[in-house]
Amino acid sequence: MASSLTYVFALYTVVAIVSGQLLFKKISLLLDTPSIQAFLRNDGQALILLIIAFVIYSSATVSWILALRDLPLGRSYMFMSAGFVIVPFLSQHIFGEELNGQFWIGVVLILAGVFLTQAPDLFRS
Structure with a gap:
């Protein structure tokens, strides 16, 4: 049986992955040069955000393993x-x-799928 801490690890993983994705998007918007190497050398803010995103993703990986x-x-x-x-x-x-x-219809389908997968006894006879 999973403890509440296990679910905290799982939920933290989702929050961390979401945060990392938003940081990656922010970094991509800072890209104004065709060379990633030049970009990372010349844009300290982007490099700091990239390091933070890597740390967040690393912590998400550890948290997921614990979950x-x-x-x-x-x-x-x-x-x-x-x-x-x-x-x-x-x-x-x-x-x-x-x-x-169409996106919101997809969201409803995703949520319905999650509900169905998490409630397997629903269709048990």
Whole structure:
């Protein structure tokens, strides 16, 4: 049986992955040179953000490993689908990206799929 700390690790992983993705987008918007090497040498802010993103992703990896000690991978991986909803939603608000109705239909389908995978006894006779 998984402890509440296990779920904290899983939820932290999702938050960290979402944060890392938003940082990667921010870094990509700072790219104004065709050479990544020149970019990293000349833009201290981008390099700092990149290091922070790597640290966040590394901590997410450790957290995920800790969560998987007590959670079955097949069911716990559904936590990651939250990022498929959260990242676009935040990118719309932070970066002004557009999301259409088709996107929101997809979100509903993702959420329905998560519900179905996390409630397997629902269809048990």
